[in-house]
Amino acid sequence: MNFKFVHNNLNVLDLERSLQFYQKALDLKEVHRLENPDFTLVYLGDGGSSSHELELTWLKGRKEPYNLGENEFHIALTVDDFEAAHARHKEMDCICYENAAMGIYFISDPDGYWIEILPEK
Template sequence: MTKHNSERNKIMRLLHTMLRVGNLERSLDFYQNVLNMQLLRRRDYPEGRFTLAFVGYGDEADHTVLELTHNWDTESYNLGDAYGHIAIEVNDAYAACERVKEMGGKVVREAGPMKHGTTVIAFVEDPDGYKIEFIQKKSGSDSVQYSS
């Protein structure tokens, strides 16, 4: 990394991704109980008629998290075709899919090697239809690596 990029990284960091959800309690149940995320903070904004809840795998000071926004007067959203997915690293994509199914969740692509490669991936959907990719951690690796 160049010195310029290193200096820039000290002042910029990805904080969160926001998802609009139709039923906050249902979404919190999914992210906390199915995906094992922690509820980091939650706040109602009565005058604006919305609630924000932040979930993730660690403190916001060190981790990128998800912001779940619930607009009180909206039960569902049209996700359109621009949204892709959120990716989560897992130790075992097959076991992660089984857990999702056991908890009543929806697996939309069973665990297996990605097309044209060997990295094991799977896709599940949250209660609002947002896709979440599980990427199996390579053994002996500190983080996910795509391999062909």
């Protein structure tokens, strides 16, 4: 038996705002989408370095923010130019936590989800 990661899901309140954020902050692009009268699913990819996708779910009738608890969970991405990524995210004002001792930081998306940024090893 062989399990393989396919995607992670995040629910978003404003699909267009989230798509713009993930494109600008992480260079993720739409791979495919599923339209439904009640919701839209958009799958984002990194352009080929990984087959793993990020699924953004937009529940069209939802108006209240999602309860993210204490942000105990997160997704993580590596980047080949850590300094340039950090500068981009600092300019976007989306860095929410830094751990210089570990050499990592986190950014927060428009819905408050945390994304860990790691240097490529």
